[in-house]
Amino acid sequence: GNSVTQMEGPVTLSEEAFLTINCTYTATGYPSLFWYVQYPGEGLQLLLKATKADDKGSNKGFEATYRKETTSFHLEKGSVQVSDSAVYFCALSDRSGGYNKLIFGAGTRLAVHP
Amino acid sequence: DGGITQSPKYLFRKEGQNVTLSCEQNLNHDAMYWYRQDPGQGLRLIYYSQIVNDFQKGDIAEGYSVSREKKESFPLTVTSAQKNPTAFYLCASSILTGGKETQYFGPGTRLLVL
Numbered sequence: 001g002n003s004v005t006q007m008e009g010p011v012t013l014s015e016e017a018f019l020t021i022n023c024t025y026t027a028t029g030y031p032s033l034f035w036y037v038q039y040p041g042e043g044l045q046l047l048l049k050a051t052k053a054d055d056k057g058s059n060k061g062f063e064a065t066y067r068k069e070t071t072s073f074h075l076e077k078g079s080v081q082v083s084d085s086a087v088y089f090c091a092l093s094d095r096s097g098g099y100n101k102l103i104f105g106a107g108t109r110l111a112v113h114p
Numbered sequence: 115d116g117g118i119t120q121s122p123k124y125l126f127r128k129e130g131q132n133v134t135l136s137c138e139q140n141l142n143h144d145a146m147y148w149y150r151q152d153p154g155q156g157l158r159l160i161y162y163s164q165i166v167n168d169f170q171k172g173d174i175a176e177g178y179s180v181s182r183e184k185k186e187s188f189p190l191t192v193t194s195a196q197k198n199p200t201a202f203y204l205c206a207s208s209i210l211t212g213g214k215e216t217q218y219f220g221p222g223t224r225l226l227v228l
Contacts, residue, residue, distance in 0.1 A: 042221055043118075043204055089156060089157075093215060107154070
């Protein structure tokens with residue numbers, strides 16, 4: 001079945017460092033890919049998405065490119081801030097059951113220090 | 115302001131008690147979803163509804179029930195049959211754009227067992 005694998009956290013960085021959070025997926029067909037962010041005690045917020053191969057999603061300085069050849073959707077940011085500390089979830093859309101659902105990775109916790 | 119609201123923020127359940135979590139959206143989205151999040155894990159789908167008066171079981175529906183009498187509302191009942199209800203519950207709704215679906219999440223309800 002379809003699945004998403006994220007790099008394990010926590011990821012600890014100093015402010016202004018470069019961020020990469022790896023995400024790879026297994027899927028049949030051409031799913032949409034998403035990154036969601038969850039701040040402590042809150043729900044998930046959509047960070048960015050890509051709906052087809054070679055699409056680049058971007059938002060708030062974060063970017064991710066849909067790479068079908070490597071089945072990856074790695075999240076990057078050139079200069080992180082303390083306020084970026086959160087848990088990041090990679091997800092793909094799955095219609096194999098005849099309905100839309102999201103398949104999530106386990107999440108990667110990011111801690112940014114001043 | 116358009117969005118998804120969930121209430122209460124925290125909910126306590128006694129042994130053998132049924133409790134109901136509220137989810138309301140004013141985004142005019144057709145589809146709504148309930149997910150469960152356990153510590154350190156991604157989200158798992160409990161139930162979903164694509165239109166009013168219709169809903170389907172997700173991956174972990176046992177011990178839960180839902181209704182969809184209005185487009186805006188999708189309440190989730192955690193029954194006494196759910197033996198391990200302690201979790202963070204997230205409601206989502208979705209919009210279809212260009213044939214691709216995007217889900218948006220509410221702020222969540224944390225359920226604790228007394």
